[in-house]
Amino acid sequence: DAPFVIAVDGPSGSGKSSVSRAVADRLEVGYLDTGAMYRALTWWCLERGIDLADEVAVEAEASTVPLELSDEPTRQRVLVGSTDVTEAIRTQEISTVVSQVATNLGVRAVLQQRQRDLIAEIAEARGGCVAEGRDLTTVVVPEATLRLLLTASEEARLRRRSLEVHGQDDEDAVAATRDSVLRRDRDDSTVSDFTVAADGVVSLDTSELSFEESVEAVLGLAEEVR
Numbered sequence: 001d002a003p004f005v006i007a008v009d010g011p012s013g014s015g016k017s018s019v020s021r022a023v024a025d026r027l028e029v030g031y032l033d034t035g036a037m038y039r040a041l042t043w044w045c046l047e048r049g050i051d052l053a054d055e056v057a058v059e060a061e062a063s064t065v066p067l068e069l070s071d072e073p074t075r076q077r078v079l080v081g082s083t084d085v086t087e088a089i090r091t092q093e094i095s096t097v098v099s100q101v102a103t104n105l106g107v108r109a110v111l112q113q114r115q116r117d118l119i120a121e122i123a124e125a126r127g128g129c130v131a132e133g134r135d136l137t138t139v140v141v142p143e144a145t146l147r148l149l150l151t152a153s154e155e156a157r158l159r160r161r162s163l164e165v166h167g168q169d170d171e172d173a174v175a176a177t178r179d180s181v182l183r184r185d186r187d188d189s190t191v192s193d194f195t196v197a198a199d200g201v202v203s204l205d206t207s208e209l210s211f212e213e214s215v216e217a218v219l220g221l222a223e224e225v226r
């Protein structure tokens with residue numbers, strides 16, 4: 001039997017992480033946040049004083065970084081060696097520079113292979129895996145049981161990110177979020193296309209959906225293919 005894998009892609013603020021985690025939790029399968037791997041590698045390189053512009057050096061770190069991710073959707077921890085970086089990789093400092101690491105094609109090849117291996121392991125151990133990022137449906141696991149692209153209007157995405165980062169979504173908070181979010185999406189989209197659904201990928205616009213409605217919609221789609 002082919003392993004049960006749900007691949008979810010989308011831009012920042014599309015709700016992909018929170019929805020994917022809730023879906024994995026409800027289906028009682030494992031979870032992989034591939035963005036956390038790019039973030040953890042970025043944290044590690046900064047920690048070691050590696051120049052992020054040095055593509056060869058950063059690629060070498062991608063092969064050796066001692067990364068460990070728990071596959072538990074509700075208590076996801078990220079370890080680099082013995083350091084728990086779960087919170088440290090969410091800082092603005094990391095968000096600002098992570099695209100520089102993620103647009104390094106050597107790094108992508110290494111992490112994509114690690115992601116394939118991890119998804120296979122998790123799916124085997126947990127009876128399935130929900131994996132999310134930017135290029136899961138197109139590059140990492142195009143053979144997934146269900147492939148989904150979560151989209152949302154720019155306004156909805158900025159509002160959500162603003163709530164996440166600043167704890168509020170008033171005009172000032174949204175404005176403060178705008179530049180960094182749009183710039184990161186623009187940089188990221190130079191190496192993977194997560195704005196249009198590829199052939200066979202189901203597109204779900206969450207702009208008008210509540211969190212719970214988004215989760216239900218994905219669970220409905222999963223039901224059809226499981």
Ligand code: C5P
Pocket residue numbers: 012034035036038039098099102103132133134135136184188
């Ligand atoms: O999903 P998240 O915002 O945590 O991802 C952080 C960064 O990791 C993205 O901005 C992007 O640069 C990179 N990424 C990627 N490919 C993925 C997942 C994340 O390039 N599959």
